Amino acid sequence: MQDLIKDAFAQARELVLNALGQLVAEEVFPAEAVPAFNIEIPADPKNGDVSTNAAMVCAKPFRSAPRKIAEAIVGKIDTTGSCFDKVEIAGPGFINFYYGKGWFGSVVKAVLDEGKDYGKTDFGKGKRALVEFVSANPTGPMHIGNARGGAIGDCLAAVMEYAGYDVEREFYINDAGNQIEKFGKSLRLRYMQICGDKGQEIVAKNLDMDTFCKTIYEDTETFPMPDDVYLGMDIIAHAKNFFDEYGMIASAQPEEECKKALVDYALPKNIDGLHKDLAKYRINYDTWFRESTLHNDGSVQEVIEKLKAGGYTYEQDGALWFRTTDFGDEKDRVLVRDNGIPTYFVPDIAYHYNKLAVRKFDKAIDIFGADHHGYIPRLKAAMTALGVDEKKLDIVIMQMVRLVKDGETYKLSKRSGKAITLNTLLEEIPIDAARFFFNLREPNSQFDFDLDLAISNSSQNPVYYVQYAHARICSVIKKLKEENIEAKPFTADMAAALSTPEELELVKLMATLPTTITEAAKAYDPAKVTKYAVDIATLYHKFYNACRIKGEEENVMQARLSLSMAVKQIISNILEMLKIDCPESM
Template identity: 65%
Template structure:
């Protein structure tokens, strides 16, 4: 796929190097090693389409004033037959270059020719990348942090695919360990409460109203309540609902079996329901994973033991007081940490080490990217050190740390759902605002920035709502094309794009050309927010162009045809960008 801006930048570097070569051959500058120089796109377009600091960085090596060097280079530049129209020396010695009309025409043709593939690049060269995100605890509903992580992770995987990587999405299901034991204990306590005399009374009283039954039990769960619960359990009403549904199926059949058998039966019943719920809710959010990887598999395949044994064999871990410790101090940490306790149980990080070893060694991904909450910042160095000790290149693991989200409405912080009165989860959020808004808004800022999500703005149908603003640009083009067709003016097969010379047309075309580079930058920095910003800027430039440059009443039929096809190119680019974000592309609004 074509990236005309990058191609122009590379060609310009060749042109400058050729001019320097001529100057050396003609002995106007000495034949000495020259430092690298930068080619940039000036913010002020009156300074040209590209600017080079060649003369500035070469002044010391050539022992000449930058302005003099720039004038010498400019004099020897050979622009004939290139995409550059002219060059100027500016200020203390900057070289400014101006693109020819042909280049801008080629941009529009390129978008139209590549269509649905426009913007795709070969940055990744087919490398295998695994993006793990959300991986919410399956013992309860997904919270707002998961909603942000889902949008970021899914769009990041899409960006990587567009940048030429083979990207897969993965959900890591924590279906083993302490949280599952806690889940089982919580379910057991609620089930036994239902089996109690008081529980039986309530079941009879609210036999047709499970929600009310769960509410009464939940309200009685305080320290001195009839259904008091210890601190180390899950207290949500979802646990009570699971216990009640299990009771409806099994009655009191599990009341007198061993606690271990009862907990296992309850977890075996409730956990698959929760996991299926996670998958269902994420699909509603338009997230479909390639893999659902269960933590239990690393235990079943003894992969936890494998990594600990490998660390022991390599003398990267040692035994002390019956426990096995990792030599973390050898990797710059303050203290060593335990891998296996003296009771034989592995600590929480060991399954994670085994899981990442599985990603990068067993499944041989070139890169593993995790989208995690900011509270994991201390966990990441431990994980990387362990991988390093196992002989895995730790740079193959990259982590995107995500800051918290603050929900606001009318400037006030919101913690409860307007409809349910309960804490806002992913599901209740999507009941209140459109999915398009959620996915777009959560990608408006870099993951590592604090973010305020304005619930009121997300449902507005105005230009203040960024996703509505972008979608409206797409719908506006579709509406214009329908209106023209109704009047017998169809989309032309070709046009003379050299006629597009208005400053607003040029700015719009220049922005179209920048999409491949923006996708590459988003892929390199793991930042899908670059794509939402690109979309907003494209919509802004289109609206500015459309309001100033009449399409239907253009000065000539030739200019009208060129503007129609420019609009088609903008529509195609908007479609591609919204496809990356997996956001609807409405044709009417």
């Protein structure tokens, strides 16, 4: 796996350090330590392909003007054997390096030789990383926030795999605690409503499910629902299906038995629905981890005892408190209420302890909504108190998305008048667009998701634009084959034929894919990869419009065909990594 940008940076650094070493040995400059200096790709290509501020940072220790230092360094640089063929000085003392023809050819050859592996890096060193995302409560359908979290989490996991991590994907099922109690209460109330006189009148009408649910929902006069329950149509549908299967028998049972029967009936169906909806979204998890296992195997009680033994707890007003203020939190947190029931914080501690201390992942990465921002310090405090390195736990904060249709905010689903769900979203737009669009911005940024743009076949639609670049290259290759023109092995002569600004600009961007993958994994930001995909599609379309392939001199034609095939490979690698279709015709 080659990273030609990384190699170029290393060569530039070595050339500068060797030159400085000679200058110090010749006593041109004093024998002072060389400060850290930057090697980077300049924003303006007029300033070279690689640039360094080495002369500027050496001004103080060498007691000399940066420009003078730069001139001395450049005077000692010999680019023979390096990927550069020219070095210049700019401005107050920037040293700019320019790639030689051989370097451009090596990029094209590297892509063609590595094929599906091009872009992969060893940044992760095989470390085990667990990416937990979505983890929606199984008490109802997934909403638009889960749609973004799913795309970010799954694509981040893929990027980290490309960057050399051993990655597992996990869904945490909250099948215990207050939300399940609330789920059971909601189900029982709707079931009892259906079993009542007015409910039975509605049942006798033999309405379709959507109409039935809406009619029951609107019956607030004879059966008002309290505020502390779930009011979604899905609750009514579960209660109706349970009634259809078992009749009124459970209505005569004690309340807790009735609730348990309804939860035992509805919860597996909801969890199965999560599986199906996420699989449709091209998300498949390695593990579905149930919160209930932490209660059943004693893990919840174990972390309470560990925190007690460490001296991190105290009792007050009959409750057990965790001294999170010792770790910088704004206030201490309750672990066990005065009724003896642990708060939701305790199983969360046990779950993350399980990830890092029991299953021994090197990294545990959570995708959280913005409303969980304040939750991070107390989770990290708990890990530290339990003897786990809190740096192994990383939280990606994800902002919500505003859906826009016809220029207006789009909030309602067509069916129920309620907030749009993941499933209804995927009925509105292609899965490719959903996965790509949700990763167009870094997770912690808000943005408008334009539903009209997502379904449009235009260059304004970024995923269509990228897919079209791939299809365009496939069309070029197909047409040449029809005329018995096949790509030949890439040679140095072909490399020398790549000379136009459009060709060289495209090759330079191709070389940055491994660096982009590494940076995306380091920042937990898949948007860096989607942006790269749009950029390389843009430069290919620019190249295509400026540089003919068919009809050119043989060497030029073959060079441009090889360049096109390399771009095709890169786009294919990215789209397959993001689980987005890679069409050969459009």
